[in-house]
Amino acid sequence: MKNMDNYRWIIPSLIALGVILLSGGIFVGVKSYETLEANSTKVDNTTQKNLSSKQKFKLDEYCQIWLQDDNEIPVMLGKVNEDLLNKTEDEIKTALKEKYPDKEVSTMNKYQIILKTSEDGTDLSKANKYTLENEDGYISVFKYNKEGKKELVEKTSIQIKSLPKSVQEELKDAIVLDNEDDAYSRLEDFGS
Known part of the structure; x- marks a missing residue:
């Protein structure tokens, strides 16, 4: 043991x-x-x-395109064209970039596409032009340089709400004019 x-x-x-x-x-x-x-x-x-x-993104035939910028009420731009219904996501974004050069896709799903203004603030469609725009409830005059970059020329004391509804509607998208004289001529019309 x-x-x-x-x-x-x-x-x-x-x-x-x-x-x-x-x-x-x-x-x-x-x-x-x-x-x-x-x-x-x-x-x-x-x-x-x-x-x-x-793969095809399979947009709904009633898919809507909206514009949503910071602190603004979204605006419906319309519904998608039929030619976008059978496209891939990349093809849809490319087509929208061609149609709206100063916008980029913020979000996209089967039923709606939300666009926003490009981060760099450029808009080549407005290069070398002037615009009248709504800024904080007043008309402002902007100039776009040759690269499409926006710069403030003047902020007026003309209130948007004092203008006729048709002019208020025009100012939602901005009134684009070819030169400074046209911009101030149009501005005088609103002031009188």
Whole structure:
């Protein structure tokens, strides 16, 4: 029996070693699975983006295009043309950029597209022109340089609400004029 007493520690040691190895194996397996899942998700997201840029976006035939700029009430520009209905997201954005060069797509889903003014504040369609615009309820005169960048020329004391409704409607989109003389001539009409 004396021989057996010397080896009593072997069984508990083997059990402890087995538990440690089993725990370590489970830990390594879980970590490997998590890493595999994370990498798989990244690949799925990249694949999804690539597929979505090549797949048709499937706009609804009644999809509306809206203009929403900071602190302004959204304005409906109309509904999408039929030729955009079977296009990819990239093709739709390109077509809208051609039609509205100073706007960019803010959000887009099946039923509506929301545009906003480009961040750089340029509008090539108004290059070298003057505009009369609503700024804080008053008419302001702006000049667009050759790159289409807007700069304030004058903020007038003519209140928008004092003008006829038809003029107020014109000022929602800005009144574009070819030169400074035309701008001030039109402004005089509003002041009288």
